[in-house]
Amino acid sequence: MAISSLLFTPHLPLFTTKPFLYHKTRSNRTSISVQSELRSANPSHTSTSHVSRPDHKLSWRDELQQVFHQPDKDSTTGGIDLEDIDEESFQRLIDKRCVDNVRMLIVDAVQNAKAGHPGMALGLAEVGYCLYRHVLRYNPRNPTWFNRDRFVLSAGHGCLLQYVCLHLAGFDSVQLEDLRRLCKLGSRTPGHPENTVTDGIEVTTGPLGQGVPNAVGLALAEAHLAARFNKPDCTIVDHRTYCIMGDGCAMEGISHEAASLAAHWKLHKLTLIYDDNHNTIDGPTTLAFSEDISTRFKALGWNTITVDNTQGDISSFKDAISAAINETGKPTFIRVKTLIGRLSEKEGTSKAHHGTFDEADVRKMREKVKWNNREPFNVIPMVYREMQIQANHGETLEREWHSKLDYFRNKYPKEAAEFEVLLNGGLPTDWESCLPKWSASDPVDATRGYSEKCVNQLVKALPGLIGGSADLASSNKVYLHGYQDFSQPESPWGRNIRYGVREHAMAGISNGIALHKSGLIPFAATFLIFSDYMKNSMRLSALSHAGVLYILTHDSIGLGEDGPTHQPVEQLAGLRAVPRLLVFRPADGNETAGAYRVAIKSRDVPSVISLSRQKVAANVEGTLATEVEQGGYIVSDNSGKSLPELILIGTGSELCLCEGSANVLRKEGWKVRVVSLVCWQLFDRQPAEYKEHVLPSGVTKRVSVEAGSPMGWREYVGGEGVVIGVDTFGASGAYLDTFKKFGFTEENVVKVAKSLLHQ
Amino acid sequence: MAISSLLFTPHLPLFTTKPFLYHKTRSNRTSISVQSELRSANPSHTSTSHVSRPDHKLSWRDELQQVFHQPDKDSTTGGIDLEDIDEESFQRLIDKRCVDNVRMLIVDAVQNAKAGHPGMALGLAEVGYCLYRHVLRYNPRNPTWFNRDRFVLSAGHGCLLQYVCLHLAGFDSVQLEDLRRLCKLGSRTPGHPENTVTDGIEVTTGPLGQGVPNAVGLALAEAHLAARFNKPDCTIVDHRTYCIMGDGCAMEGISHEAASLAAHWKLHKLTLIYDDNHNTIDGPTTLAFSEDISTRFKALGWNTITVDNTQGDISSFKDAISAAINETGKPTFIRVKTLIGRLSEKEGTSKAHHGTFDEADVRKMREKVKWNNREPFNVIPMVYREMQIQANHGETLEREWHSKLDYFRNKYPKEAAEFEVLLNGGLPTDWESCLPKWSASDPVDATRGYSEKCVNQLVKALPGLIGGSADLASSNKVYLHGYQDFSQPESPWGRNIRYGVREHAMAGISNGIALHKSGLIPFAATFLIFSDYMKNSMRLSALSHAGVLYILTHDSIGLGEDGPTHQPVEQLAGLRAVPRLLVFRPADGNETAGAYRVAIKSRDVPSVISLSRQKVAANVEGTLATEVEQGGYIVSDNSGKSLPELILIGTGSELCLCEGSANVLRKEGWKVRVVSLVCWQLFDRQPAEYKEHVLPSGVTKRVSVEAGSPMGWREYVGGEGVVIGVDTFGASGAYLDTFKKFGFTEENVVKVAKSLLHQ
Structure with a gap:
């Protein structure tokens, strides 16, 4: 025949x-x-x-x-x-x-x-x-x-x-x-x-x-x-x-x-x-x-x-x-x-x-x-x-393949060991220790900058990490330095993927890589605003248990000059509403590392890591990579054993703003707690006692500060709280000007807080 | 030359x-x-x-x-x-x-x-x-x-x-x-x-x-x-x-x-x-x-x-x-x-x-x-x-063109009159009267069925109405009967547009039609789930003031057998978070007509009209097309001049469920109000007194019922209220089975309500 x-x-x-x-x-x-x-x-x-x-x-x-x-x-x-x-x-x-x-x-x-x-x-x-x-x-x-x-x-x-x-x-x-x-x-x-x-x-x-x-x-x-x-x-x-x-x-x-x-x-x-x-x-x-x-x-x-x-x-x-x-x-x-x-x-x-x-x-x-x-x-x-x-x-x-694998193990033990790490899910022992740590005195960076350091450590520890950007590698800061581009026939072993300007396919391809189930851990990067282009594929990541990492930078009006067409406002809300999708918005270096830690561990759950274009104000004293796992935690509090009078809740680049505003209020004698709500979905699934510990029901004066849609924040600030958010499409302008226009200044946060405290 | x-x-x-x-x-x-x-x-x-x-x-x-x-x-x-x-x-x-x-x-x-x-x-x-x-x-x-x-x-x-x-x-x-x-x-x-x-x-x-x-x-x-x-x-x-x-x-x-x-x-x-x-x-x-x-x-x-x-x-x-x-x-x-x-x-x-x-x-x-x-x-x-x-x-x-227009007016007064209606924005006097009305005794239908009647009346009254579906005309029920397909050279005057399976282009093309600013009123139809495919274009409708009508059917797990890949859950939340986008989820015929009325009037604002695949339970006594303009209103209440003990808030196909559940509770002697929150964005912009009138702050026992993501509902049910929603991806099955599985039955709503009432 x-x-x-x-x-x-x-x-x-x-x-x-x-x-x-x-x-x-x-x-x-x-x-x-x-x-x-x-x-x-x-x-x-x-x-x-x-x-x-x-x-x-x-x-x-x-x-x-x-x-x-x-x-x-x-x-x-x-x-x-x-x-x-x-x-x-x-x-x-x-x-x-x-x-x-x-x-x-x-x-x-x-x-x-x-x-x-x-x-x-x-x-x-x-x-x-x-x-x-x-x-x-x-x-x-x-x-x-x-x-x-x-x-x-x-x-x-x-x-x-x-x-x-x-x-x-x-x-x-x-x-x-x-x-x-x-x-x-x-x-x-x-x-x-x-x-x-x-x-x-x-x-x-x-x-x-x-x-x-x-x-x-x-x-x-x-x-x-x-x-x-x-x-x-x-x-x-x-x-x-x-x-x-x-x-x-x-x-x-x-x-x-x-x-x-x-x-x-x-x-x-x-x-x-x-x-x-x-x-x-x-x-x-x-x-x-x-x-x-x-x-x-x-x-x-x-x-x-x-x-x-x-x-x-x-x-x-x-x-x-x-x-x-x-x-x-x-x-x-x-x-x-x-x-x-x-x-x-x-x-x-x-x-x-x-x-x-x-x-x-x-x-x-x-x-x-x-x-x-x-x-x-x-x-x-x-x-x-x-x-x-x-x-x-x-x-x-399959039998023949197993025989080959035995042969491979014997003849190429080093490669076989790596291969088996992949077949077993891609997470070698102790991979987490590769993640960098920051102290409050370290020079500040944009969270996309912290992310770059994380990703470039992770690629050394994780044999399966592979991914790229939809033509924004330099802006997203996701290029794996020292690794080649995936390309046939030149360098198919390359671990950087050049997707061109094709967000939707990037997400769909990442799903395919994840569902190859061979320990590959795909990441896909673009601006947060362009998550809109790949929304359905992201949903399918969650529905089909594809543990894709979405690295989405330029995550608020803080991106500045590019203006409303590029400024995400409602994207965080929309993504947070997707079942089984973890959305992290880390505040600084340690939270960024913490977000990667959870995202990488969650091999059958996709994650969004939302990162700033602009430098954050500080590496916040009190943030901890390990706390990211709870989704929300207390960053600082001057109320000792009593309840605070006010809770400021922030995420991402606005956590520093909460911390700065809290310090102004504290100097005036107020007892203020700052909470980082870095991942809503993880916080929501914590035991009731833990949630009550972080956001005690007795404290009804709460202000959330996030440069995005107010949608969903009422859940955390409660009926009496105030949500500082953005409910228009932002504006083209220098970052500090746009932040000021939309109320993301210490002055405004303190003013809002005081109007609550004086009620 | x-x-x-x-x-x-x-x-x-x-x-x-x-x-x-x-x-x-x-x-x-x-x-x-x-x-x-x-x-x-x-x-x-x-x-x-x-x-x-x-x-x-x-x-x-x-x-x-x-x-x-x-x-x-x-x-x-x-x-x-x-x-x-x-x-x-x-x-x-x-x-x-x-x-x-x-x-x-x-x-x-x-x-x-x-x-x-x-x-x-x-x-x-x-x-x-x-x-x-x-x-x-x-x-x-x-x-x-x-x-x-x-x-x-x-x-x-x-x-x-x-x-x-x-x-x-x-x-x-x-x-x-x-x-x-x-x-x-x-x-x-x-x-x-x-x-x-x-x-x-x-x-x-x-x-x-x-x-x-x-x-x-x-x-x-x-x-x-x-x-x-x-x-x-x-x-x-x-x-x-x-x-x-x-x-x-x-x-x-x-x-x-x-x-x-x-x-x-x-x-x-x-x-x-x-x-x-x-x-x-x-x-x-x-x-x-x-x-x-x-x-x-x-x-x-x-x-x-x-x-x-x-x-x-x-x-x-x-x-x-x-x-x-x-x-x-x-x-x-x-x-x-x-x-x-x-x-x-x-x-x-x-x-x-x-x-x-x-x-x-x-x-x-x-x-x-x-x-x-x-x-x-x-x-x-x-x-x-x-x-x-x-x-x-x-x-x-331009001068020459105006001369031509004068000639056209003289020689073809009928056509010129229609043309000028278009140039003036496309809304002839009294167009609203074309919208059908329903009474509680009329046979029930899916809201997409009511929509079909509205659209087919509107096309006669509005010379600019033009649009189509991304290959779901029969499912979305948006075909303009008696009008041809737009097609060159055969019938470019046709007002049905066949987009094929191209949701994203459909939305982008609709933006172009709207921004031609010639009184054309484009509509674009698909399943609500596939709004994910055209999210960025929908955002641009809002940002660029393109008054596109998005007719999105099969709007919940109520679509049944097609299962999680087709069941929208988080889409309503994501769309509601888009600034300047009106999202309507009408409950029956009259609310559907009311949604069209506002959407058509809002010529520089895009609208989503979210419609059910399945038949709704009834044409609700108490719904009114004109009330849709407020975004939310009282549908029924048995508490007379006192405050109700409980408020059930519903949208779309679940409003009937609220009404049915309220009637069960009322028979047991409870004072219950039913509120339709057909369009959040319109309700949010009402005066504080009106909002207080509909959702009095004194009534803290509130239950929202919507077969979609709970995201955002806390704003309306308050800190003590209960949100009945869907926080997974739904399930393939007959509609009544899926509704039962996720708690969308009178029995469950009554149970939840009573647990609140007995607190």
Whole structure:
């Protein structure tokens, strides 16, 4: 078979055919016989594995007859007599029947759930099946095997296709029962795929376009680690990344940004499959899309291939995959022309995009594939066994990989030690001690300056730290000095990533790097204001447990001259409202180090570290890196054992202002406490006693000082407190002038405080 | 002159040369003479106009000698003897000298401000000058003349170039004093251009990429209105849109989305000028950009032109503009190769991007253009006069346009009446009466369903209502039934816009439509969750006073099966924190109508109308469209003249839940008030007495019920109140199941309320 001779690596055949199934006759014809003992070549992992499957009561021969309905051979085998057929043709028939089964499961699941998106899933059944049966290297018994291929369904609404494939491939996470529970509360088959819910799902998708940068991030992670760890005699990092995107993904700007970077980085092990079905929700794509998309990708630097038809035959798609694998200088874009809602009366129209089919339509679909007598959710046992070939193949590959890893450990112990730190999450013992410390007498800097020192220490201690900026490396101060830029083929081991001016893709790629789950700790930097450009990806970091560090500088009107378009005001509030996202706004060097400490430790939680452009007034006496973990703490207090008369609560560059103002008030005899509320989310989850200790309910005179939106501060200042914030868009001007205009001066804070104290 | 024979319309020459300046000799040579009376062809609007300018004390001949430094003719005139020169060459010399002056003003302003972005401004000086001197049709004495060409500087950090051009062209908004006050607090020359600050700036730019969709929106508005109002004998809508974008804009996904749509819509009167200077902040573009950008634009459907050099000569750029104007089927992309920081020692490097030059560098720059003896901010009077030619031309065009409008009024009174409604802001008398009303007995619907009825009434009453969805028209229910799709050449008069899956461009284009300031009222629709994709453009709506209506449906976990990737949780909080953005979450039909009423009236304020996917429980007795204007009001109360014991505060689909829960409590004898807080921002700006009336400080037992983030609710429930919200990402499941899981049931609300009441 031509295709099986394509070797992915010297050791690993790409497409696993069934060399043990047939007796070849001299005439190169195949007569079918059942060699069940060969089918069970890996006896420990056949249908008797821990994955629960329906019993296989039929003999193989009976099953084949049932599968192919020989009396109706015209419709099921294309008129081919099974007794007189070569191996390739026979595999084609099997593939076709498996695809029928995939389609029927999709229809059954949608009808049962009365919800879901069958259109794309039906159209892509051949592609999905082919990937899981012939292309992807995975081990369903260990879905997180490091060296597996990564697959991303950017068009997440087509998840039913993936659920069905995962089920057939033997993933424990998707049983038939899970297919029956599609879109039900608490099921493992939610309406869009979530990596935290379903093993075998690599990333959470649904918001269109996002999967493309995720896939780019996964491919980048692979290329980077391969460059760092592979040896001429030992390839321990070697897998590919596949991504399916639909028309919606193709239109979204984020996919374009990511595609531009993928080509720039020459991520040749990335294959992007474009489901060109000419339909979106509102109708045919001609309503809003008239690009020559292949030429566009070519202009970006991609290898492009078009597959004109997959219906009923996967061979041209397989050929395209082979070509992609042979391309070693560019990522490959495969445009696959499909029919949305294939089989249904709605076929080829946007009506098939989502929702159920009417019963007559279902009946007709079943007739078309000779499925009439089968119950819903029926799986031909042959299909399970067919898919198991690939699963078994994956298991073999994993075993081989472990052998290689042993070899690597023995021959390259130093590199292996680092590699294992990564595989174990990326945090070596005692990494925290690398973080710098500051004393109140140290020269002051902007918090982005403190951050620069932290990051450049962390990169030495953390083998997985990698990241960059959306063309603001010098302003964000995140460049890893002494480390190269990630670049292929020049320096894929480089740990600085140059994202260009592409914030959204940067965040999506960072999610992919994090969800590669290989101990890489990605950071993504830009101005805080431009978090607006990557908001959805940041949300997905939190939702999908991707521990990305967002380093966001120029974090208030304090950035000065660039003015309202660049001055963040409401961004902190918006980010603080995102569930599971930690937002730190450190006040000085020690708090910056403390923020990194918590952010790095929180490997399944993303963090924002919000940093000033301008120098802060001081390294505050009383700030502590370790206290950052509580989210809020007492920085200073002159009230001794009694309660203070007033609490000033600040964050970031305004904490110094609180401290300065407190000192003015203290000189006048007032008892004043200063609290740093460096991370609301961490403070909120502290025990009630601790919160009461820091912000005693008996002290109702409280002033918060933060150069951002007042939104949310009432929670901490209470009903009688005063919030000093910014509720307009700021103004262009020198930093001290803007701060003065908006009331961020000691004079104003003292005035506000006194008006409270004198009440 | 070849180029002047290019007619933009039959009536209007594109490039205005100086037909009155020179005596042509028989030998087609030009001897210079001064015909000041011809220079003052429009005596009321020459240098004696209200625009204050330095006195012109020099004679024209003296000035020319000074300008061209004849003794140094090698460097200033390229060796050409002014006495022996043809008209075109002479114009070239003048142009060149004007460009020198533009550059020197840029340098002076940056040095004086010790801030700003000179690099791009210097590199594009020829292009900027050429546009304002030879291309754009505008009248500085009436910067808002309807039929002016629109110019957008998407690379907003280059605004100094635009400020200088506006100054030289005679815009009152930028005096020399304003150039001296660059980036100073309160100046008319902020760090990035703001249309609300400086006349002559069409849109607010700075966040990269945004100007491109703005320009697309402006061009769409022109094409749409031209199709609706122009007559074979009377063209009253006819202008072009020009946009400059830099490398950063080119990388941003939003520009790609917008470019794709511009080509799809065949916006041939749009010209996008790409400043190809090979540099971004972090270094050469090769760090992160390796596209064949012209081919990419061609693949999208653009006409593409490359101008290899503009240094010292604008003729090839002018030729490109001519070609763009001749192209009548596609928008035109002009790639102009420039040198960032032209003249400086930093020329051609990213170091020139922002910041001042050292003094030696400034000296050398001045030497290069023979500027040594001039004071900072010097303008050669010739330059003002040269620019005034274009300004005068624009004034003539405006006069001609007014004549046309008179003709149009006489001949087509009906159309003219509609056109004038648009020019006056788009709100005809009594438009509000079109809004439907509902009574409590009417069948219930989702609020998106009520919205559909409102929008389809509004479109009949408001000639300017135009908009669409990012491929969710059927889900958002915003299709304007009976109106066509905007499409060229088929139906540019269509008022439904098909954005495809491009939320970010949709919002940016909507800003452009709104800022066309021609009475068009754009709406942009998608799911609330995908506001994340267009956050920065929404912010810019608010900042730039673009009264866009954002119709955002599927506004809570109540959307059900699609699950966490599609369930908005924190979006309302994030949007409410945006200054000047009104966020409405109406509860039923009447509140939906009320939200539209305020949103439409607020023509310089953007609004979000947040709508449910699921049916609401009832048309609530007590809701009123007119009350929406207060932002919050009492819906029901059984406490008579005394204070209630408890206040339930709800929004949107949860208001019914409050009402139902209140009724349960009332039956048990409690005095309960229900308050609808439909728009926080409007409520916040009510007088203190009104707020006290609705939420009396004496009632501390308050419960808020909103299926979204708790962020910000403390402001309304007070320190003792309880916030029922969602602080995770929701869950995939049937709507009632998810609502139950998160506590949005009468049972739970009553339970929470009682626990408060029993305290």
